[in-house]
Amino acid sequence: MSDFVIDQKEIERSCELLRAGQLVAFPTETVYGLGADAGNVDAIAxxxxxxxxxGNHPVxxxxxELAAVDNWAYLSKEARLLGETFWPGPLTLILPRKxxxxxxxxxxxxxxxxxxxSHPTALALLSTFGSGVAAPSANKFGKLSxxxxxxxxxxxxxxxxxxLDGITPDIGIESTIVSLVGEPSILRPGMLLPEDIAAVCGLELKLAYLKSEAEGESEPVVKAPGTLDSHYAPQRPLLLVERGKLGEVLLELGHKGxxxxxxxxxxxxxxxDSVAQDLADKVSIDRSLFVERQAKDYARGLYGNLRHLDETGAAxxxxxxxxxxxxxxxxxRDRLKRAGHGxxxxxxxxxV
Structure with missing residues (x-):
């Protein structure tokens, strides 16, 4: 789909629908967003x-463009530096609102x-619309993006x-969320490296998502989307298992039928394969996907792979x-831990 051509008539039709208070889904470089006119309270509702x-989960x-941010939020020097470096791209900044x-x-x-x-279809839509579009992921709350x-x-x-159709998202998981209000923090990790973000803005950034993981519960106030303990979840239970325990878990499943x-x-x-041989007639694996140990490629295919495994077979x-x-x-890791919570x-x- 690298040679995908944007249909300007579809872009204009989408903008008409947004102005009329309707919802339009569109691709971004992270995941598909479900868009509404950010200035229309009825559309937001x-x-x-x-x-x-x-209602307490922000969108x-x-x-x-960077100049448009001034209509919605107050930009500090550090925020402007981050915007100039990482936008267009998979970075969300939490800033004081106008x-x-x-x-x-x-x-x-x-x-x-x-x-x-940075997705060309998203930019075409936003440029033509001429204002802000509120857009969480285009799915039911808490489910796979x-x-x-x-x-x-x-x-x-x-x-x-x-x-709107478009080029398949290149990043594959949601944006990195950085808060520059109060203690500078990364509230939700994405595919931007924390050390790269800190180097640009010159601030020491708290990795808030690691703190909540260690404490085992979310903050009482939802400061950013996608930060609940349980989120991004498939229909089937998801077990996140370290490599050293894979064989043990697969054997236990097999022995339980x-x-x-x-x-x-x-x-x-x-x-x-060796575990499957040991199980003989009690094979515990219905379908399997094996992927390379490359973070960017893994993220790009994560939700598609989980969706396939969620919808295939009778596991x-x-x-x-x-x-x-x-x-x-x-x-x-953040997406998988939340997907498997509980x-x-x-x-x-x-x-059973």
Whole structure:
């Protein structure tokens, strides 16, 4: 799809729908967004209703250029540096909101999230629309984010007025969210490295997502989207398993007569094959996907792979080999930990 041609008539039709208070789904370089006119409170209310999104969960305002941010938020020197470096791109900044910005957008807070996507279809839409578009991921709240137009249509159906097609998202998971209000923090990791962000803005950044992970619960105030303990979840329970325990978990599932769909690294395939041989007639793996140990490629295919494993066969669960822990993998690990929140072998065995 690299030679995809943007249909300007579809862009203009989408803008007409947005101005009329309707919802339009569109691709970004991260995932598909479900867009509403950020200046229309009725459209925002409709967006929350269709998503099934709690009112205290802020949404991100998408804009076409850095100059437009001044209409929505107060830009500090550090924020401007980050914008000039990483926009257009997969970075969201949490900034003090301007007075006219509706608290429906911000979850009742005095801050607003803003972003300039790099996807050509998204930029064409935003440039033609000429104002801010509020756009969380184009799926029901808490579920797997879509990375194709087909996945949006399957999940939302006629609740969205139009779904723009475009080049498949190149990043594959949601944007990195950096708050520059109060203690500078990365609230949600993405595919931008924390050390690169800190080097540009010259600030020491707290990795807030690691703190909440260690404490085992989310902050009482939802400062940014996608930060609940349970989020990005497939329908089937997801078990995130470190490499050293993969064989043990697969054996336990097999002995209980349960099957799984498996997402693992290619260099673990020999281990998996040996477990399958040991199980003989009690094979616990229904479907398997083996991927390379490359963070960017893994992220790009993550939601598509999880969707495939969620919809294929009759497995009891999805088993995912835990990715590495270095900063290049923080975004992927964050999504998988939230996708698997609350799932365990014990809960699976109790359901049998």
């Amino acid at each position: 409709k967006l929350y209703k269709v998503k099934g999104r709690p 991100i305002v998408h804009l076409s 007075a006219h910005v509706s608290t429906l957008l911000t979850g009742g807070q005095d801050t607003v999230g803003v972003r300039i996507p 879509p990375t194709t137009a087909a996945a949006v249509k399957e999940g939302l159906g006629e609740e969205v007025s139009m779904v 349960l099957t799984c769909n498996l997402l693992a690294f290619a260099d673990s395939q020999s281990l998996i 009891s669960c999805i088993v995912v080999e835990e990715p590495p822990g270095d900063s290049a993998w923080h975004g992927v 799932s365990s072998l014990q809960s699976l065995f109790l359901s």
